[in-house]
Amino acid sequence: MSRFKLTVWLGxxxxxxxxxxxxxxxxxxxxxxxGIILPLTGEKxxxxxxxxxxxxxALDEINKTGVKGKKxxxxxxxxxxxxxxxxxxxxxLLTKDNVVMLGGGYGSSETYAIAGVAQQKKIPFLxxxxxxxxxxxxxxxxxxxxxxxxxxxxxxxxxxxKEVAKPKTAAILYENTxxxxxxxxDFEKSCKAAGIQILIKEGYEHGAIDFKPLLIKVKNAKPDxxxxxxxxxxxxxxxxxxxxxxxxxxxxxxxxxxxxxxxxYRNTGKTAEGVFSADLWIPTLPNPGAKEYYNNYKxxxxxxTEYHGAEAYSAMYVIADILKRAKSFSPEDIRQALAATxxxxxxxxxxxxxxxxxTNQNKLPVYLVQWIKGKLECVWPKEFATTNYIFPHKSWKxx
Amino acid sequence: xFIFIQTLVAGVLIGGLYALIGIGMTLIMGVMGIINLAHGxxxxxxxxxxxxxxxxxxxxxxxxxxxxxxxxFIIGYYLGKYLLVPLIGRESILPENQVLMxxxxxICLTEIMRFIFTSNxxxxxxxxxxxxxxxxxxxxxxxLVMAFFLAIIITVLLFLFLMKTDIGRAIRATAQDKxxxxxxxxxxxxxxxxxxxxxxxxxxxxxxxLLPIYYLFPDLGGQFTLKAFVITILGGMGSTVGAILGGLTxxxxxxxxxxxxxxxxxxxxxxxxFLLVLIFVPGGLKRFTKI
Numbered sequence: 178m179s180r181f182k183l184t185v186w187l188g189x190x191x192x193x194x195x196x197x198x199x200x201x202x203x204x205x206x207x208x209x210x211x212g213i214i215l216p217l218t219g220e221k222x223x224x225x226x227x228x229x230x231x232x233x234x235a236l237d238e239i240n241k242t243g244v245k246g247k248k249x250x251x252x253x254x255x256x257x258x259x260x261x262x263x264x265x266x267x268x269x270l271l272t273k274d275n276v277v278m279l280g281g282g283y284g285s286s287e288t289y290a291i292a293g294v295a296q297q298k299k300i301p302f303l304x305x306x307x308x309x310x311x312x313x314x315x316x317x318x319x320x321x322x323x324x325x326x327x328x329x330x331x332x333x334x335x336x337x338x339k340e341v342a343k344p345k346t347a348a349i350l351y352e353n354t355x356x357x358x359x360x361x362x363d364f365e366k367s368c369k370a371a372g373i374q375i376l377i378k379e380g381y382e383h384g385a386i387d388f389k390p391l392l393i394k395v396k397n398a399k400p401d402x403x404x405x406x407x408x409x410x411x412x413x414x415x416x417x418x419x420x421x422x423x424x425x426x427x428x429x430x431x432x433x434x435x436x437x438x439x440x441x442y443r444n445t446g447k448t449a450e451g452v453f454s455a456d457l458w459i460p461t462l463p464n465p466g467a468k469e470y471y472n473n474y475k476x477x478x479x480x481x482t483e484y485h486g487a488e489a490y491s492a493m494y495v496i497a498d499i500l501k502r503a504k505s506f507s508p509e510d511i512r513q514a515l516a517a518t519x520x521x522x523x524x525x526x527x528x529x530x531x532x533x534x535x536t537n538q539n540k541l542p543v544y545l546v547q548w549i550k551g552k553l554e555c556v557w558p559k560e561f562a563t564t565n566y567i568f569p570h571k572s573w574k575x576x
Numbered sequence: 577x578f579i580f581i582q583t584l585v586a587g588v589l590i591g592g593l594y595a596l597i598g599i600g601m602t603l604i605m606g607v608m609g610i611i612n613l614a615h616g617x618x619x620x621x622x623x624x625x626x627x628x629x630x631x632x633x634x635x636x637x638x639x640x641x642x643x644x645x646x647x648x649f650i651i652g653y654y655l656g657k658y659l660l661v662p663l664i665g666r667e668s669i670l671p672e673n674q675v676l677m678x679x680x681x682x683i684c685l686t687e688i689m690r691f692i693f694t695s696n697x698x699x700x701x702x703x704x705x706x707x708x709x710x711x712x713x714x715x716x717x718x719x720l721v722m723a724f725f726l727a728i729i730i731t732v733l734l735f736l737f738l739m740k741t742d743i744g745r746a747i748r749a750t751a752q753d754k755x756x757x758x759x760x761x762x763x764x765x766x767x768x769x770x771x772x773x774x775x776x777x778x779x780x781x782x783x784x785x786l787l788p789i790y791y792l793f794p795d796l797g798g799q800f801t802l803k804a805f806v807i808t809i810l811g812g813m814g815s816t817v818g819a820i821l822g823g824l825t826x827x828x829x830x831x832x833x834x835x836x837x838x839x840x841x842x843x844x845x846x847x848x849x850f851l852l853v854l855i856f857v858p859g860g861l862k863r864f865t866k867i
Contacts (some may be wrong), residue, residue, distance in 0.1 A: 219795055222695030304736050353840040380840035386790050386797060387720075389586045390834035409699050410791045423707040424716055444699045444791060448706065 212270035235493030283307035328363035344401035491522035505569030591827025598807030600778035606814035616800030622780030652776025812860025
């Protein structure tokens with residue numbers, strides 16, 4: 178390549194580069210910028226997509242009127258499901274884009290990384306999903322969490338065991354990430370309290386092809402209850418391979434995350450029938466806007482939504498509410514507004530309290546759902562149940 | 577004992593697929609002298625082709641081997657022709673610019689597939705996906721067994737091709753000594769393109785065989801590129817028989833590790849074996865073979 182050509186090409190690239198980097202100033206002035214960090218690519222992209230779609234839906238509804246005469250602008254960063262990238266995304270949003278606050282946060286490990294940056298830079302961060310317990314146990318006063326911590330996911334299930342299922346033994350299989358480890362520890366604790374004996378407790382690496390080595394051990398131990406904390410495809414493979422090995426506990430229970438997504442049923446097929454899962458939200462809840470959210474989401478995106486989406490949708494409303502109430506857009510004023518939050522959203526009542534070791538944590542009831550005839554039905558607690566539970570689990574050969 | 581046998585069966589079956597992935601990379605390694613870091617991504621592309629064949633034409637995943645293998649051969653051939661071989665002999669800061677190019681190809685393939693199919697998880701649900709039969713207490717997953725035997729058949733065909741045909745001999749000659757091969761009148765460039773195509777076709781077969789067992793999303797490639805890399809090194813770079821041994825070894829030890837140590841350390845066990853082989857059998861498992 179001649180030197181001339183090279184210079185021209187280089188010039189073009191530089192020009193393109195500067196054009197991409199300069200924010201359009203006119204837009205920047207009359208909007209309030211909020212940073213949202215979600216896994217939009219990578220292995221958790223499924224969840225990121227549902228959440229981002231819901232954020233966008235809520236944003237469009239809110240921006241019809243705007244906040245204090247200004248529109249909210251969401252700056253989206255992709256954490257790709259990796260904590261180090263989440264960290265640099267947070268740093269970019271806080272130092273370069275000067276967002277007034279942060280939202281989002283899906284995977285626990287990523288959320289933990291983002292929260293660390295936000296606290297250090299003293300910018301409020303409203304977490305909508307990242308649920309490992311320790312995130313709100315650090316005494317970080319700029320970090321607020323909308324959804325319950327993972328240790329509380331199975332509260333409804335525990336109640337169900339006590340009153341209906343009465344299992345004596347259990348096996349715990351969990352993904353060896355912050356989310357899985359944190360959830361499994363707590364499940365073990367509550368089992369001990371309820372007198373359920375843990376036969377097997379084992380973590381696995383996300384993305385395995387063959388879970389049989391693990392499942393054979395479970396089969397040999399013959400537990401009454403198998404509790405799994407997994408993301409969607411691991412969940413689906415675990416169920417399919419359990420059927421293959423003909424493992425028949427009295428009930429299969431999933432700890433949220435993968436087990437409630439429509440993709441779980443699509444990829445698992447009939448094997449998913451009768452699987453229980455913890456769930457944080459169902460469209461039939463009497464929360465204002467819950468049903469509308471569910472129907473509108475289906476109308477706009479042509480897909481089902483579930484609790485992750487509802488979290489994001491409500492988080493957007495909480496953000497708008499805070500910005501409305503904050504005296505100014507300084508981090509300290511926003512933090513105070515966040516601390517004083519008390520509104521009803523589609524996801525439930527949002528009010529940040531401190532209890533136990535936790536600070537700025539929203540406390541919400543949880544539910545137990547079950548896949549029945551291809552639909553996710555709420556079965557426990559009774560006052561919210563949409564249908565009767567099926568128990569015990571039918572053995573694979575009888576189906 | 578039952579647990580041990582079941583573990584071994586699981587390991588051998590998965591090892592067959594690993595071997596097929598590894599052979600493709602080994603061939604490319606032998607002839608082109610580079611590690612193909614787009615290997616898993618090529619496999620991912622073939623899985624998407626299988627998925628489309630299944631969803632839109634109702635084609636059985638195993639039957640679509642006749643589409644995915646030629647398709648990926650052609651894609652691989654032209655990737656080799658226009659993107660990889662032209663880099664030979666170019667001056668660059670790093671000597672391994674072909675390897676860097678394969679990384680780039682991998683990223684492009686992932687993003688193109690994401691653009692077309694979104695990041696959604698997909699899987700092929702056939703009538704036999706969950707079928708299993710048991711001998712005694714040991715259960716055999718039907719798609720895995722099928723994949724294992726098809727992998728053997730493909731490997732045998734590959735050997736016949738490499739041993740008996742002119743093109744096969746030319747590939748082996750180029751792998752052994754490039755300059756001598758050119759002197760013997762072998763069209764070395766074309767052979768190089770064809771080898772990349774062949775490597776891609778083999779990993780395409782592995783992808784198609786894997787789809788009924790596993791699932792699919794655009795970022796799936798990375799972990800299999802890593803597996804293929806480990807297998808290639810385990811087998812001794814460039815040795816096809818070594819790659820088969822390497823694939824089986826990796827499968828068996830991963831499985832044993834998952835049963836007797838911890839499922840969470842499955843990959844770690846594979847890596848420990850990898851290190852042990854590097855330390856005690858430098859040059860890889862091909863030392864135990866004659867070919």
